[in-house]
Amino acid sequence: MRKLKLPLSPEERRSLRAGEGVLLSGRIYTARDAAHKRLHEMLERGEPLPFDLQDACIYYVGPTPAKEGQAIGSAGPTTSSRMDPYTPELIENGMQAMIGKGRRSDAVKQAIVSRGAVYFVTVGGAGALLSRCIQKRRMIAFEDLLAEAVTELTVEDFPCYVGIDTFGNDIYDL
Amino acid sequence: MGKIREINVSELVPPIREACGTMAVQYSCDILEAMRRGREAEENERARSVLDLLLENAGIAERERIPICQDTGMIIAFARIGQDVHFSGGSFTEAVCEGVRQGYREYYLRASVVDDPLYDRINTRDNTPAVIHTEITEGDGVEITLMAKGFGSENKSAVAMLTPADGEQGIVDFVVDTVRKAGPNACPPLIIGVGIGGTFESCALLSKKALLRSLNESNPDARYAALEDRLLQEVNATGIGPQGLRGKTTALKVQIEQMPTHIAGMPCAVNICCHVCRHAKVVL
Ligand code: SF4
Numbered sequence: 001m002r003k004l005k006l007p008l009s010p011e012e013r014r015s016l017r018a019g020e021g022v023l024l025s026g027r028i029y030t031a032r033d034a035a036h037k038r039l040h041e042m043l044e045r046g047e048p049l050p051f052d053l054q055d056a057c058i059y060y061v062g063p064t065p066a067k068e069g070q071a072i073g074s075a076g077p078t079t080s081s082r083m084d085p086y087t088p089e090l091i092e093n094g095m096q097a098m099i100g101k102g103r104r105s106d107a108v109k110q111a112i113v114s115r116g117a118v119y120f121v122t123v124g125g126a127g128a129l130l131s132r133c134i135q136k137r138r139m140i141a142f143e144d145l146l147a148e149a150v151t152e153l154t155v156e157d158f159p160c161y162v163g164i165d166t167f168g169n170d171i172y173d174l
Numbered sequence: 175m176g177k178i179r180e181i182n183v184s185e186l187v188p189p190i191r192e193a194c195g196t197m198a199v200q201y202s203c204d205i206l207e208a209m210r211r212g213r214e215a216e217e218n219e220r221a222r223s224v225l226d227l228l229l230e231n232a233g234i235a236e237r238e239r240i241p242i243c244q245d246t247g248m249i250i251a252f253a254r255i256g257q258d259v260h261f262s263g264g265s266f267t268e269a270v271c272e273g274v275r276q277g278y279r280e281y282y283l284r285a286s287v288v289d290d291p292l293y294d295r296i297n298t299r300d301n302t303p304a305v306i307h308t309e310i311t312e313g314d315g316v317e318i319t320l321m322a323k324g325f326g327s328e329n330k331s332a333v334a335m336l337t338p339a340d341g342e343q344g345i346v347d348f349v350v351d352t353v354r355k356a357g358p359n360a361c362p363p364l365i366i367g368v369g370i371g372g373t374f375e376s377c378a379l380l381s382k383k384a385l386l387r388s389l390n391e392s393n394p395d396a397r398y399a400a401l402e403d404r405l406l407q408e409v410n411a412t413g414i415g416p417q418g419l420r421g422k423t424t425a426l427k428v429q430i431e432q433m434p435t436h437i438a439g440m441p442c443a444v445n446i447c448c449h450v451c452r453h454a455k456v457v458l
Contacts, residue, residue, distance in 0.1 A: 064284040074241035076243055123417055124361035125448055125449055127242065
């Protein structure tokens with residue numbers, strides 16, 4: 001599996017092909033349903049977001065609580081399509097990568113292609129294994145949303161497949 | 175008349191708490207075996223690597239007591255209560271919820287329930303309430319089967335009010351179509367519960383109960399057992415594969431439960447479950 005360090009350069013993103021296995025290291029943010037709704041509302045009101053979207057990678061995950069001594073609990077992907085209504089806007093605002101599971105809408109695919117972003121998929125129901133690739137977790141915003149809060153993760157060799165590449169090829173259509 | 179058996183509802187709490195903790199970190203043997211068999215039968219390299227990851231995950235989860243999946247589900251309790259039982263010391267429903275509450279807190283499981291489905295959607299913070307189905311049985315036994323259902327797969331379930339003329343082919347088409355629509359989102363490999371007959375709501379319930387049966391057991395009626403096999407073949411022939419990344423292990427098993435129905439109808443429900451099909455039985 002190819003090792004990649006986040007954030008990815010435009011050239012690195014263009015070199016990725018749907019279906020290829022990768023190991024991601026670096027910084028990613030967690031956000032799922034309720035957090036996306038709030039980010040959208042903040043953008044609509046013209047407010048600054050709680051983290052810098054420029055070149056950000058968002059992981060659709062709502063982990064289980066961490067026990068003493070753990071960075072995070074079980075932390076596998078949730079279904080990405082629920083985030084589709086909000087995703088093109090986030091890509092327009094600089095987000096360069098997403099991690100989740102499942103198909104995306106045509107609108108998301110178009111945004112990925114037009115901005116050279118990339119969608120990674122990882123394995124649903126492998127949250128215990130994936131949690132081991134997460135070294136650190138820091139609260140960023142929306143703590144009241146519990147598992148749905150926005151947090152910053154530091155990951156190392158986090159296993160994914162390229163889901164949709166910058167050319168719009170889709171792993172689920174291969 | 176049998177003697178009334180008195181049960182203090184507080185007795186329900188510890189076994190339900192423990193069951194919640196165990197279900198989250200441990201696959202049942204039948205599912206693990208089915209995944210291993212699927213792994214051996216796969217020819218697609220990516221499918222094999224996905225199943226390897228899931229099996230590795232299963233080992234880590236059990237050894238380190240980390241939930242198999244972060245969606246530790248909403249609890250459904252199927253309670254079979256003997257008619258000679260009298261519950262004392264408080265509310266039965268509240269005691270079941272207290273078991274869930276303690277289990278989810280103590281074992282660091284995810285609170286995934288919101289109070290209002292449409293407007294408020296505020297997390298109740300302790301994964302309660304549980305969905306409770308009660309059935310009155312003869313005698314003085316109490317048996318509660320708990321299920322911790324994830325919603326990636328629950329969201330892909332469906333009911334069709336088929337009619338008698340639709341026949342077996344109607345069932346096959348509906349099941350395969352539902353699996354296709356589920357695609358990768360339901361986290362295949364799947365376990366598929368099918369309820370046939372009854373009414374609109376009872377066939378949905380049957381389809382969920384079908385998920386509770388061991389994967390090593392087929393429907394006792396040979397015709398339905400044969401249909402289970404046919405459905406599994408057809409579902410796996412879609413090529414969706416583990417995680418929707420292609421392969422032949424789209425489902426590990428199809429389980430049918432049937433019941434009498436009306437002369438004009440043949441309701442059919444498909445309850446999709448991912449490989450993390452968590453259930454446990456509590457007997458008092
Ligand atoms: S569908 Fe199952 S494996 Fe997938 S995220 Fe939900 S509970 Fe986990």
